[in-house]
Amino acid sequence: MQVITGGHKTVRVAGGSVRQIINNLEADYPGIRERLCDENGIDLLPGIAVIIDGETSQLGLLERVEENSEVHFLPALGGG
Template structure:
């Protein structure tokens, strides 16, 4: 069985477990197995059309950022991580607006 690391936001579906085991030869099959054990987890990982992972997740299989998504092959010894996107901080637009004001203010004092 593959080892699957569950993001903290989804651990309510796994009874708080951060690491679970699942069967399958592709990531899609692993998620389907997880959904049988932890109903609702597939809906949180896969877009409604079931063709790809949600865009806010990065898939890492055996330490490699996967570009194959749900089709990525896995083995019984694979480790799978669903890494949520990080957000926050200053947007580029706001930074440029502040920088422009700063430059304008500096130019007026010369």
């Protein structure tokens, strides 16, 4: 995603939920939503995990985010 963010490894964006964060990221970095969400923007793509303050989100786009939270979008890893 650094290609979309102009090489930045981290960015700051406001939002009270994962959905709002992605919408705000899309406004600043067009094209980022299609790498994270399905074509309708209703759900995260399969294989994308959201980590908020070190905890894996179970609610996807609906997950609430605090003002100073750290949010990571990562490829989900399976184990066995």
